Amino acid sequence: MLSRGKAKRATSIQAKRHKGRSLFCCKEPPKTETLNWEHYKRFENMSEEDIEALTLQDYEKLEKERMEKNAWKAAGELAERVDGEPAPHGFISCSVTPREYEQFYWDKEQLSAYASTKAQSAKEKLPGHGYYSKIDHFFADHCKRGELYIEFLKGACEESGNECCAFCKEWSGPQTGYVPRPYPDYNKEGHHYMDASKTPLSGTDGK
Secondary structure (H helix, E strand, O other), X not given: OEEEOOOOOOXXXXXXXXXXXXXXXXXXXXXXXXXXXXXXXXXXXXXXXHHHOOOHHHHHHHHHHHHHHHHHHHHHHHHHHHOOOXXXXXXXXXXXXOOHHXXXXXXXXXXXXXXHOOOHHHHOOOOXXXXXXXXXXXXHXXXXXXXXXXXXXXXXXXXXXXXXXXXXXXXXXXXXXXXXXXOEOXXXXXXOEOOOOOOOOOOOOOO
């Protein structure tokens, strides 16, 4: 039950928990219900004959499947409880990630095969080559890769002498540049890098 006004005692525990912009709860919060982790019981819907006929491998497989089903069920219940609950600046949005076979990108095996294949002639024979090669060329023309980073820049496709692609032509703002790479500061003792504002955009060789 919510009441507009101010709590009688601002230092009370309930006032500290529920105090807001002239809005506080004068009812104790409900006790948290424990999640049920055993929706699906062991050997559920199995006869005694089926249970006795199980091998160790069959039992381990069934237990793994049962634990996974219980985990998904508990996660769904938790999401239903939390979703839509009030938060300091609005409401909480909570959902469960779709299972792998329910996700939109279901081509994990085909993409892994394309990425692991080195020869171009062999790649052209793989399913999905037309789509994957287009994405691959886009990254090659627009991204710089380092040891621990990958940087995308609109308009980078023109650096190699190519025409500006259709994607970069839609850019409506000023042209941006690459983020300066860490550059050593030789004016300081020890190992230090220069500030980002003072870091040169190119090295001594102009690259």
